[in-house]
């Protein structure tokens with residue numbers, strides 16, 4: 001049994017877990033499951049709590065939370081000290097973790113907002129919980145490991161993330177938390193969130209283009225994430241709508 005799975009089972013949250021397996025959880029159940037996973041993760045990772053990257057994560061996070069339409073979520077943003085991992089993920093109920101390695105690609109707050117918007121969108125759509133329920137039904141070993149785990153990267157990086165956090169190796173079948181459909185939805189919703197939060201949505205194009213060149217690509221059918229060309233085409237098709245939101249953003253007057 002996976003160590004993390006064991007920890008979850010031992011530490012309880014049985015109501016949340018049974019809800020999770022049916023794929024139907026109340027917002028309260030999601031929130032308590034996310035909070036519990038957050039506590040466990042915080043014991044395992046080393047956080048950065050000051051400096052420009054930290055300030056950027058907090059700043060972008062609070063602006064995106066303010067336009068999320070879900071003030072009832074307990075939005076939290078953590079910066080994990082791991083310069084080798086260019087990634088981010090979210091736990092149910094809105095606990096976002098960003099790795100310092102992401103700043104190799106996120107050159108400014110707007111580019112960071114593309115990633116945080118994407119992760120917040122997964123949380124808003126409960127993708128983590130639904131995906132865990134699907135995997136549970138499919139009988140995949142270790143499905144609970146992925147509850148709420150979204151990664152703004154490719155499968156290989158997802159594997160690294162799982163490795164880094166849990167110190168265990170992960171196989172490809174093990175690490176596909178979300179469908180490509182969910183990834184595309186997170187890109188689309190994330191784009192609107194960043195625009196509404198006053199970040200130029202064109203930064204999503206620059207970020208995802210740089211990011212897609214990072215690391216080794218796996219064929220799209222093996223990857224949870226859309227092929228870069230599809231991802232960029234989707235974002236481009238939504239750009240007029242996103243730019244309109246950006247023009248109207250309440251945050252623009254503060255700049």
Ligand SMILES: [Zn+2]
Nearest residue numbers: 150151152186
């Ligand atoms: Zn994602």
